[in-house]
Amino acid sequence: MQQHLKSFVRGxxxxxxxxxxxxxCARTGLVSPIVLPAPSxxxxxxxxxxxxxxxxxxxxxxxxxxxxxxVAGAALALPLGLTMGSSPRLYGLFNPMLQLLRPIPPIAxxxxxxxxxxxxxxxxxxLIAIGAFFPVLxxxxxxxxxxxxxxxxxxxxxxxxxxxxxxxxMLPAATPYILTGVRIGIGTAFIVVIVSEMIAVNDxxxxxxxxxxxxxxxxxxxxxxxxxxxxxLALDSAMNALNNHLLxxxxxxxx
Amino acid sequence: xxxxxxxxxxxxxxxxxxxRDVVALKDINLTIKQGEFVCLLGPSGCGKSTLLNAIxxxxxxxxxxxxxxxxxxTAPGPERGMVFQEYALFPWMTVAQNVAFGLEVKGMSKGAxxxxxxxxxxxxxxxxxxxxxxxxLSGGMRQRVAIARVLAMDSxxxxxxxxxxxxxxxxxxxxxxxxxxxxxxxxxxIIFVTHSIEESIYLADRIVVMTYRPGTVKxxxxxxxxxxxxxxxxxxxxxxxxxxxxxxxEQQRHAAAEMKLAAVD
Ligand SMILES: Nc1ncnc2c1ncn2[C@@H]1O[C@H](COP(=O)(O)OP(=O)(O)OP(=O)(O)O)[C@@H](O)[C@H]1O
Ligand SMILES: [Mg+2]
Numbered sequence: 001m002q003q004h005l006k007s008f009v010r011g012x013x014x015x016x017x018x019x020x021x022x023x024x025c026a027r028t029g030l031v032s033p034i035v036l037p038a039p040s041x042x043x044x045x046x047x048x049x050x051x052x053x054x055x056x057x058x059x060x061x062x063x064x065x066x067x068x069x070x071v072a073g074a075a076l077a078l079p080l081g082l083t084m085g086s087s088p089r090l091y092g093l094f095n096p097m098l099q100l101l102r103p104i105p106p107i108a109x110x111x112x113x114x115x116x117x118x119x120x121x122x123x124x125x126x127l128i129a130i131g132a133f134f135p136v137l138x139x140x141x142x143x144x145x146x147x148x149x150x151x152x153x154x155x156x157x158x159x160x161x162x163x164x165x166x167x168x169x170m171l172p173a174a175t176p177y178i179l180t181g182v183r184i185g186i187g188t189a190f191i192v193v194i195v196s197e198m199i200a201v202n203d204x205x206x207x208x209x210x211x212x213x214x215x216x217x218x219x220x221x222x223x224x225x226x227x228x229x230x231x232x233l234a235l236d237s238a239m240n241a242l243n244n245h246l247l248x249x250x251x252x253x254x255x
Numbered sequence: 256x257x258x259x260x261x262x263x264x265x266x267x268x269x270x271x272x273x274x275r276d277v278v279a280l281k282d283i284n285l286t287i288k289q290g291e292f293v294c295l296l297g298p299s300g301c302g303k304s305t306l307l308n309a310i311x312x313x314x315x316x317x318x319x320x321x322x323x324x325x326x327x328x329t330a331p332g333p334e335r336g337m338v339f340q341e342y343a344l345f346p347w348m349t350v351a352q353n354v355a356f357g358l359e360v361k362g363m364s365k366g367a368x369x370x371x372x373x374x375x376x377x378x379x380x381x382x383x384x385x386x387x388x389x390x391x392l393s394g395g396m397r398q399r400v401a402i403a404r405v406l407a408m409d410s411x412x413x414x415x416x417x418x419x420x421x422x423x424x425x426x427x428x429x430x431x432x433x434x435x436x437x438x439x440x441x442x443x444x445i446i447f448v449t450h451s452i453e454e455s456i457y458l459a460d461r462i463v464v465m466t467y468r469p470g471t472v473k474x475x476x477x478x479x480x481x482x483x484x485x486x487x488x489x490x491x492x493x494x495x496x497x498x499x500x501x502x503x504x505e506q507q508r509h510a511a512a513e514m515k516l517a518a519v520d
Contacts, residue, residue, distance in 0.1 A: 016312045051459070153313055154343040158357035159333040159410065172347040249388040 037219040046223035049232060054208070058224075059231055061204040062193050065121060066235075069128025070189045074182065076129075077136035082166060084137075085144025085174070098137070106131040106192045110199060124196035131192040132185035139181025143174030176250060179243050190232055205231070259311065260444055261287040261412070266319035268305050268470075279305040280316065281469035287446065288433070292438055294455035294462045295448045296498065298506040302470025303448040304416055310446065311337050323412065333357060340417040342397040344389040350400050351385040352377065357408045375403045379433070395426035399433070406437065407478050413448045419454070431457055435482070452498050456491060457484055464498060465506040468512060473499030474501055 019039050025031055026038035033041065049055040084091045106127045113123035147170055155169045171178075197206025205228050212220035270282040279302040287293055293359050295303045308314045310321055312331040321328040323335065327490070331337075344353050351372055358368045376382050379399045389397055400416055405413055419427045435458065438445055455462045456478060464474040480490045 056461045150339060150343045151345060152339055153331070154337070154339065154345070156313075156331045157311065157333065157335070158360065158404070160356075160360045164360050168360075170343065172345070175347070208257065251346070251390045 004143075011209075027173065034216050034218055041219045042222045042226070045217075046226065049220070049223060052072065055227060058203055058205050058208050059227060061201075062197065062206065062228075063231065065196070066186070066189045066193050066206065067127060068121075069125040069193070070132040070186060072125065073129035073132030073189075074185060075183075076148065077133045078140055078178070078187075081137045081140025081178075082144055082174075083171060085141040086101050086166075086170060089151045092143070098134075102134050102138075106188070107195055110196070113163040113196075114200060119200050123200045128189045128192045133255035135184035135188060136178070136181040139177045139184070140174060143177025143181075144170055146177065147173040162169065175246055179246065183239055183243075186215045186235060190228075194228060259286045260289040260291075260324060261285070261446075262322045263306075263310070264320050264322075266306070266309060266316040266321060268302070268309060268314075270484055271382040280309070281471050283470070283472060285320070285463065285472065285475075287444060289444055290442050292445045292447065292458060292460045294459035295446065296450065296452065296455045296462050296502065297465035297470070297473075298450060298502060298509050300467075300509055301465040301467045301505060303450075303465060305470065306465075307337075307414050307416050307446060307448050311335055323334045329492040335412045336410030338398070338401045338405055338413065338418045340420050342389070342394075344397055344399050344400055344404070346389050348382055349386050349388055350392070353389070353400055354403045354407050356394040357404060367452075371407060375406055378437075379403045379421060391424075395423050395430060398422070398430060402434070402437070403416055405457050406441065410443070412444045412446070415445065417448050417450070420451075421451070427454075434458070450502075452495055452502060453486060456480070456494055456498070457486060462498065464501050465505070465511045473505065474498075476520050 022036070023038050023040060026033060026036060028039070046055070056242055080094070084094055109127055109130055110123075113126050117126055118122040151173055152165070153167055160169065193204070194206035197204035198210045201207055205224050209221045209224035209228075212218075212224065263283055263285040266283040267278070270277040270279055283306060285293075295306060297303055305314070309316050310323075310328065312328045312335065315329065319460055328335075345356065348356060355368050355372045355373060360372065363371075373382075376385050379402065381396070381399055384392060384396060389400065392400070401418070419430055422430065431454065434445075436459060437443070447455075449457060459478055462474075462476045462478060463472055463477065465471065466473045476494075478494070480488075480494070484491060486492075
């Protein structure tokens with residue numbers, strides 16, 4: 001307990017000092033509030049947005065896009081990755097094209113996304129799906145390729161059929177890799193959602209900070225950024241918990 | 256011990272590698288009766304695993320044939336249950352799930368499955384570990400689970416590739432006794448690979464000593480010592496000396512071959 005308190009205090013020193021210096025700079029008028037508003041002003045704005053319900057609405061809108069886009073991308077990547085990982089023929093068939101498409105950042109699809117899907121949620125979800133697709137796919141493929149042959153032999157010896165071999169052996173054996181891909185995929189989805197909201201929609205955290213820029217409401221911009229940070233942190237913690245649960249059998253996680 | 260159950264005829268296995276062809280098995284002829292406990296004995300590299308894998312159906316012979324109950328072996332199957340040296344338990348399944356898996360994919364009803372799994376876990380002293388994951392078990396425990404998994408399938412034949420090789424001496428003796436009990440109770444046919452001479456004498460009805468490259472049958476010895484065998488008795492040690500010198504000859508050929516290879520490289 002003592003130890004915990006100590007490390008907490010030590011960890012808080014730098015942020016507190018930064019905040020104090022920042023507040024001092026703003027209060028003394030050293031920098032204009034448009035360039036850098038005081039942290040107290042940012043906090044007040046954040047609180048105001050929270051009470052008005054705007055913050056909650058935008059967070060849910062962004063999260064909704066992340067979830068739908070991610071699920072769409074991962075739902076395509078997972079079966080494709082499982083089959084490509086286990087069949088050298090399919091791998092040879094699909095891999096060249098995928099390698100060609102993979103380096104194109106999802107952001108580069110924005111113009112096409114708008115042409116194809118117009119405005120609103122669909123282009124945003126499309127971009128997020130692309131962002132999530134490749135990390136999940138690549139990790140699933142290498143996960144399946146790294147499945148220890150001994151498990152496949154044991155399964156065949158037990159008379160396990162093709163479908164069960166996929167779902168009950170290869171899929172769980174590849175989970176450590178797949179979850180790494182999921183984590184990277186969610187990270188990418190989170191970047192892409194903010195960018196896409198700056199273009200195609202009129203709510204969400206990305207839209208809100210861009211809107212605030214129009215009016216030069218720096219405090220609102222920073223309040224929005226902090227919310228994005230908090231949401232990302234929450235998402236990552238949830239992922240971590242899921243990870244620990246799904247991999248509770250895994251040697252590497254012995255504490 | 257009635258009919259021949261496993262018939263290996265003129266089996267040859269050649270591994271083609273980039274540098275050369277390795278003749279792992281040559282002119283292997285074996286007839287194993289139902290209920291027999293056979294040990295394959297020989298130094299490293301003499302083709303014990305290759306022969307066992309061929310009988311299991313994992314890798315088919317280059318020529319010759321293997322028949323089980325009159326049927327040619329073409330693929331692995333649950334009637335020839337395999338216990339691997341590396342345990343090969345599914346780490347994402349609990350002990351009970353591992354034992355049940357083969358029954359589950361066979362479509363056995365939940366009730367019958369639970370009953371059989373429970374009785375096996377009980378028999379192999381695994382009851383308190385049923386909900387543990389393999390990572391939490393000792394090597395000896397893991398091998399018990401692997402044996403229970405094969406017993407669950409009710410395979411008439413058990414193939415075991417150095418199953419106790421990684422265990423300490425005490426655990427090893429323990430599991431050997433357990434295996435003999437299971438063998439007597441269930442009447443399995445067992446083919447057991449080992450490079451321990453003592454282990455083979457302790458367990459087997461019959462010891463097949465193999466030669467090193469090409470792997471052939473050097474000696475097919477029937478162990479006449481009555482069970483339960485005492486490793487300190489005179490007969491045991493007599494046989495140990497005899498088989499020891501056979502294995503040593505092959506061991507020396509192995510060493511000589513390696514020296515020659517090293518000189519060529
Ligand atoms: N896939 C393979 N490709 C090429 N050579 C192989 C292959 N598998 C086995 N061999 C060779 O065949 C011979 C027999 O191998 P095998 O694994 O059956 O020996 P073993 O008696 O089981 O030895 P150990 O006691 O070390 O397990 C060895 O010389 C080995 O190098
Ligand atoms: Mg071997």
